[in-house]
Amino acid sequence: MNKKKLINIFVHLFLALLVIVWVLPIIWIILISFRGEQGAYTSTVLPKTYTINNYVRLFTETDMFNFPLWFRNTFIVACFSCVISTFYTLSVSYVMSRIRFKMRKKLMNIALVLGMFPGFMAMIAVYYILKGVGLTTGALKLVALVLVYSGGAGLTFYVAKGFFDTISKSIDEAAYIDGCTKWQVFTKITIPLSKPIIVQTILSAFIAPWMDFIFAKVIAGSESKYYTVAIGLWNMLEKENITNYYTRFAAGAVLVSIPIAILFCSMQKYYMEGSTGAVKG
Numbered sequence: 001m002n003k004k005k006l007i008n009i010f011v012h013l014f015l016a017l018l019v020i021v022w023v024l025p026i027i028w029i030i031l032i033s034f035r036g037e038q039g040a041y042t043s044t045v046l047p048k049t050y051t052i053n054n055y056v057r058l059f060t061e062t063d064m065f066n067f068p069l070w071f072r073n074t075f076i077v078a079c080f081s082c083v084i085s086t087f088y089t090l091s092v093s094y095v096m097s098r099i100r101f102k103m104r105k106k107l108m109n110i111a112l113v114l115g116m117f118p119g120f121m122a123m124i125a126v127y128y129i130l131k132g133v134g135l136t137t138g139a140l141k142l143v144a145l146v147l148v149y150s151g152g153a154g155l156t157f158y159v160a161k162g163f164f165d166t167i168s169k170s171i172d173e174a175a176y177i178d179g180c181t182k183w184q185v186f187t188k189i190t191i192p193l194s195k196p197i198i199v200q201t202i203l204s205a206f207i208a209p210w211m212d213f214i215f216a217k218v219i220a221g222s223e224s225k226y227y228t229v230a231i232g233l234w235n236m237l238e239k240e241n242i243t244n245y246y247t248r249f250a251a252g253a254v255l256v257s258i259p260i261a262i263l264f265c266s267m268q269k270y271y272m273e274g275s276t277g278a279v280k281g
Contacts, residue, residue, distance in 0.1 A: 037247075196270060
Protein backbone atom coordinates (compact mmCIF):
# COMPACT_ATOMS: atom_id res chain seq x y z
CA MET A 1 0.00 0.00 0.00
CA ASN A 2 1.53 3.28 -1.12
CA LYS A 3 1.68 6.56 0.78
CA LYS A 4 -1.20 8.15 -1.15
CA LYS A 5 -3.64 5.37 -0.21
CA LEU A 6 -2.63 5.57 3.44
CA ILE A 7 -3.27 9.30 3.44
CA ASN A 8 -6.69 8.79 1.79
CA ILE A 9 -7.63 6.15 4.37
CA PHE A 10 -6.58 8.43 7.23
CA VAL A 11 -8.52 11.38 5.77
CA HIS A 12 -11.67 9.33 5.26
CA LEU A 13 -11.48 7.91 8.78
CA PHE A 14 -11.03 11.40 10.17
CA LEU A 15 -14.01 12.70 8.16
CA ALA A 16 -16.12 9.74 9.30
CA LEU A 17 -15.25 10.57 12.90
CA LEU A 18 -16.28 14.19 12.37
CA VAL A 19 -19.59 13.06 10.85
CA ILE A 20 -20.29 10.97 13.94
CA VAL A 21 -19.44 13.91 16.22
CA TRP A 22 -21.75 16.23 14.26
CA VAL A 23 -24.64 13.85 13.66
CA LEU A 24 -24.78 12.11 17.05
CA PRO A 25 -26.19 15.12 18.98
CA ILE A 26 -28.87 15.57 16.31
CA ILE A 27 -29.92 11.92 16.52
CA TRP A 28 -29.89 12.11 20.30
CA ILE A 29 -32.16 15.16 20.53
CA ILE A 30 -34.58 13.56 18.06
CA LEU A 31 -34.73 10.41 20.18
CA ILE A 32 -35.27 12.47 23.33
CA SER A 33 -38.15 14.30 21.64
CA PHE A 34 -39.94 10.96 21.23
CA ARG A 35 -39.00 9.62 24.69
CA GLY A 36 -41.88 8.46 26.84
CA GLU A 37 -40.03 8.86 30.17
CA GLN A 38 -40.12 12.32 31.68
CA GLY A 39 -37.21 14.15 33.31
CA ALA A 40 -33.85 15.42 32.18
CA TYR A 41 -31.90 12.37 33.34
CA THR A 42 -32.62 8.67 32.85
CA SER A 43 -30.72 5.50 33.62
CA THR A 44 -30.48 4.53 29.93
CA VAL A 45 -29.01 6.34 26.96
CA LEU A 46 -31.78 5.29 24.59
CA PRO A 47 -35.46 5.80 25.46
CA LYS A 48 -37.31 2.75 26.80
CA THR A 49 -40.61 3.87 25.30
CA TYR A 50 -41.47 6.17 22.42
CA THR A 51 -44.41 8.54 22.01
CA ILE A 52 -45.54 11.54 19.97
CA ASN A 53 -47.26 13.09 22.97
CA ASN A 54 -44.34 15.46 23.49
CA TYR A 55 -45.14 17.12 20.16
CA VAL A 56 -48.89 17.03 20.77
CA ARG A 57 -48.61 18.59 24.23
CA LEU A 58 -46.24 21.22 22.90
CA PHE A 59 -49.08 22.59 20.75
CA THR A 60 -52.05 21.82 22.97
CA GLU A 61 -50.89 22.64 26.51
CA THR A 62 -50.16 26.33 26.01
CA ASP A 63 -51.17 27.82 29.34
CA MET A 64 -47.63 28.10 30.66
CA PHE A 65 -45.50 27.71 27.53
CA ASN A 66 -47.25 28.90 24.38
CA PHE A 67 -44.96 27.37 21.77
CA PRO A 68 -47.26 28.02 18.75
CA LEU A 69 -47.34 31.74 19.59
CA TRP A 70 -43.58 31.89 20.04
CA PHE A 71 -43.08 30.04 16.78
CA ARG A 72 -45.34 32.51 14.98
CA ASN A 73 -43.54 35.50 16.52
CA THR A 74 -40.15 34.13 15.51
CA PHE A 75 -41.30 33.30 11.99
CA ILE A 76 -42.72 36.79 11.43
CA VAL A 77 -39.61 38.51 12.77
CA ALA A 78 -37.25 36.21 10.84
CA CYS A 79 -39.09 36.63 7.52
CA PHE A 80 -39.28 40.42 7.65
CA SER A 81 -35.70 40.69 8.90
CA CYS A 82 -34.52 38.34 6.16
CA VAL A 83 -36.14 40.37 3.36
CA ILE A 84 -34.93 43.74 4.65
CA SER A 85 -31.44 42.51 5.57
CA THR A 86 -30.91 40.77 2.24
CA PHE A 87 -31.90 43.84 0.23
CA TYR A 88 -29.83 46.10 2.46
CA THR A 89 -26.72 43.90 2.35
CA LEU A 90 -26.82 43.34 -1.40
CA SER A 91 -27.43 47.03 -2.10
CA VAL A 92 -24.55 48.19 0.06
CA SER A 93 -22.31 45.48 -1.39
CA TYR A 94 -23.09 46.52 -4.95
CA VAL A 95 -22.44 50.19 -4.20
CA MET A 96 -19.10 49.42 -2.55
CA SER A 97 -18.10 47.11 -5.38
CA ARG A 98 -19.16 49.11 -8.42
CA ILE A 99 -19.40 52.79 -7.50
CA ARG A 100 -16.42 54.97 -6.67
CA PHE A 101 -17.09 57.93 -4.40
CA LYS A 102 -15.35 60.05 -1.80
CA MET A 103 -14.78 58.39 1.61
CA ARG A 104 -15.50 54.94 0.12
CA LYS A 105 -12.37 53.26 1.46
CA LYS A 106 -12.66 54.99 4.81
CA LEU A 107 -16.26 53.83 5.18
CA MET A 108 -15.20 50.28 4.32
CA ASN A 109 -12.47 50.41 6.96
CA ILE A 110 -14.90 51.78 9.54
CA ALA A 111 -17.36 48.99 8.73
CA LEU A 112 -14.57 46.41 9.05
CA VAL A 113 -13.56 47.71 12.48
CA LEU A 114 -17.15 47.91 13.73
CA GLY A 115 -17.79 44.39 12.50
CA MET A 116 -15.05 43.11 14.80
CA PHE A 117 -17.10 44.03 17.88
CA PRO A 118 -19.90 41.67 18.92
CA GLY A 119 -23.37 43.12 18.50
CA PHE A 120 -24.40 42.59 22.10
CA MET A 121 -21.90 45.27 23.21
CA ALA A 122 -24.42 47.85 22.00
CA MET A 123 -27.38 45.99 23.47
CA ILE A 124 -28.19 48.42 26.29
CA ALA A 125 -27.75 51.51 24.09
CA VAL A 126 -29.98 49.99 21.39
CA TYR A 127 -32.62 49.14 23.97
CA TYR A 128 -32.79 52.70 25.31
CA ILE A 129 -32.95 54.11 21.78
CA LEU A 130 -35.89 51.82 21.03
CA LYS A 131 -37.47 52.74 24.35
CA GLY A 132 -37.07 56.43 23.55
CA VAL A 133 -39.05 56.08 20.32
CA GLY A 134 -41.72 53.91 21.94
CA LEU A 135 -40.89 50.54 20.40
CA THR A 136 -40.60 48.55 23.63
CA THR A 137 -44.28 48.24 24.45
CA GLY A 138 -46.83 45.72 23.23
CA ALA A 139 -46.66 44.27 19.73
CA LEU A 140 -44.19 46.99 18.74
CA LYS A 141 -41.55 44.82 20.39
CA LEU A 142 -41.66 42.59 17.32
CA VAL A 143 -41.14 45.64 15.11
CA ALA A 144 -38.18 46.58 17.31
CA LEU A 145 -36.67 43.14 16.81
CA VAL A 146 -36.98 43.45 13.04
CA LEU A 147 -35.27 46.86 13.14
CA VAL A 148 -32.47 45.55 15.36
CA TYR A 149 -31.76 42.49 13.21
CA SER A 150 -31.96 44.29 9.87
CA GLY A 151 -30.42 47.60 10.96
CA GLY A 152 -26.88 46.31 11.17
CA ALA A 153 -27.05 44.25 7.99
CA GLY A 154 -25.15 46.88 6.03
CA LEU A 155 -21.97 46.09 7.97
CA THR A 156 -22.00 42.53 6.62
CA PHE A 157 -21.38 43.57 3.03
CA TYR A 158 -17.79 42.35 2.69
CA VAL A 159 -18.56 38.79 1.56
CA ALA A 160 -21.15 39.88 -1.01
CA LYS A 161 -18.88 42.69 -2.20
CA GLY A 162 -16.12 40.16 -2.79
CA PHE A 163 -18.49 38.13 -4.95
CA PHE A 164 -19.65 41.18 -6.94
CA ASP A 165 -15.99 42.04 -7.57
CA THR A 166 -15.61 38.75 -9.46
CA ILE A 167 -18.30 39.73 -11.97
CA SER A 168 -16.67 41.43 -14.93
CA LYS A 169 -17.34 45.15 -15.16
CA SER A 170 -17.51 44.81 -18.94
CA ILE A 171 -21.04 43.44 -18.47
CA ASP A 172 -22.05 46.65 -16.69
CA GLU A 173 -20.39 48.79 -19.33
CA ALA A 174 -22.20 46.98 -22.14
CA ALA A 175 -25.50 47.50 -20.32
CA TYR A 176 -24.80 51.22 -19.85
CA ILE A 177 -24.12 51.53 -23.58
CA ASP A 178 -27.51 49.92 -24.23
CA GLY A 179 -29.14 52.59 -22.05
CA CYS A 180 -29.55 50.77 -18.73
CA THR A 181 -29.50 52.68 -15.48
CA LYS A 182 -27.47 51.57 -12.44
CA TRP A 183 -30.65 50.24 -10.84
CA GLN A 184 -31.45 48.18 -13.96
CA VAL A 185 -27.92 46.81 -14.08
CA PHE A 186 -28.16 45.85 -10.42
CA THR A 187 -31.59 44.19 -10.60
CA LYS A 188 -31.57 42.70 -14.10
CA ILE A 189 -27.91 41.73 -14.58
CA THR A 190 -25.90 41.57 -11.35
CA ILE A 191 -28.55 39.93 -9.16
CA PRO A 192 -29.38 37.10 -11.65
CA LEU A 193 -25.64 36.36 -11.89
CA SER A 194 -25.20 36.30 -8.11
CA LYS A 195 -27.47 33.48 -6.96
CA PRO A 196 -24.85 31.77 -4.73
CA ILE A 197 -24.15 34.86 -2.65
CA ILE A 198 -27.84 35.76 -2.53
CA VAL A 199 -28.60 32.33 -1.09
CA GLN A 200 -25.82 32.70 1.47
CA THR A 201 -27.11 36.16 2.42
CA ILE A 202 -30.70 34.94 2.74
CA LEU A 203 -29.71 32.01 4.93
CA SER A 204 -27.58 34.18 7.21
CA ALA A 205 -30.29 36.85 7.42
CA PHE A 206 -32.91 34.24 8.33
CA ILE A 207 -30.90 32.16 10.78
CA ALA A 208 -29.64 35.12 12.83
CA PRO A 209 -33.06 36.30 14.13
CA TRP A 210 -34.42 32.76 14.19
CA MET A 211 -31.76 31.57 16.64
CA ASP A 212 -30.94 34.77 18.55
CA PHE A 213 -31.53 34.87 22.28
CA ILE A 214 -29.78 37.92 23.77
CA PHE A 215 -31.43 40.78 21.88
CA ALA A 216 -34.79 39.02 21.87
CA LYS A 217 -34.65 38.54 25.64
CA VAL A 218 -33.70 42.17 26.30
CA ILE A 219 -36.44 43.62 24.10
CA ALA A 220 -39.20 41.12 24.94
CA GLY A 221 -38.59 41.48 28.67
CA SER A 222 -40.98 39.47 30.83
CA GLU A 223 -43.99 39.51 28.48
CA SER A 224 -44.15 35.89 27.35
CA LYS A 225 -46.61 36.55 24.53
CA TYR A 226 -43.84 38.40 22.68
CA TYR A 227 -41.19 35.73 23.25
CA THR A 228 -39.37 34.04 20.43
CA VAL A 229 -38.76 30.29 20.43
CA ALA A 230 -35.23 30.74 21.75
CA ILE A 231 -36.48 32.48 24.90
CA GLY A 232 -39.40 30.11 25.36
CA LEU A 233 -37.31 26.96 25.04
CA TRP A 234 -34.72 28.41 27.42
CA ASN A 235 -37.44 28.94 30.03
CA MET A 236 -38.35 25.27 29.76
CA LEU A 237 -34.90 24.40 31.07
CA GLU A 238 -35.19 26.41 34.27
CA LYS A 239 -34.75 24.42 37.46
CA GLU A 240 -38.44 24.31 38.35
CA ASN A 241 -39.51 23.32 34.81
CA ILE A 242 -36.83 21.01 33.46
CA THR A 243 -38.23 17.79 34.95
CA ASN A 244 -41.68 18.15 33.39
CA TYR A 245 -40.72 19.94 30.17
CA TYR A 246 -37.38 18.49 29.09
CA THR A 247 -38.80 16.13 26.48
CA ARG A 248 -41.05 18.90 25.19
CA PHE A 249 -38.00 21.13 24.98
CA ALA A 250 -36.37 18.48 22.78
CA ALA A 251 -39.47 18.37 20.59
CA GLY A 252 -39.41 22.14 20.27
CA ALA A 253 -35.72 22.06 19.38
CA VAL A 254 -36.44 19.61 16.55
CA LEU A 255 -39.32 21.75 15.24
CA VAL A 256 -37.17 24.89 15.34
CA SER A 257 -34.65 23.28 12.99
CA ILE A 258 -37.25 22.38 10.34
CA PRO A 259 -37.74 25.84 8.71
CA ILE A 260 -33.97 26.30 8.42
CA ALA A 261 -33.57 22.83 6.90
CA ILE A 262 -36.39 23.49 4.42
CA LEU A 263 -34.93 26.86 3.44
CA PHE A 264 -31.45 25.40 2.96
CA CYS A 265 -32.63 22.37 0.96
CA SER A 266 -34.86 24.50 -1.29
CA MET A 267 -32.03 26.90 -2.11
CA GLN A 268 -29.10 24.51 -2.13
CA LYS A 269 -29.13 24.08 -5.89
CA TYR A 270 -28.33 27.76 -6.38
CA TYR A 271 -24.94 27.30 -4.72
CA MET A 272 -23.82 25.56 -7.88
CA GLU A 273 -24.91 28.43 -10.07
CA GLY A 274 -22.81 31.52 -10.59
CA SER A 275 -21.54 33.86 -13.24
CA THR A 276 -19.77 31.07 -15.16
CA GLY A 277 -20.28 31.65 -18.85
CA ALA A 278 -21.47 35.22 -18.41
CA VAL A 279 -18.43 36.58 -20.23
CA LYS A 280 -16.74 34.96 -23.14
CA GLY A 281 -12.98 34.83 -23.29
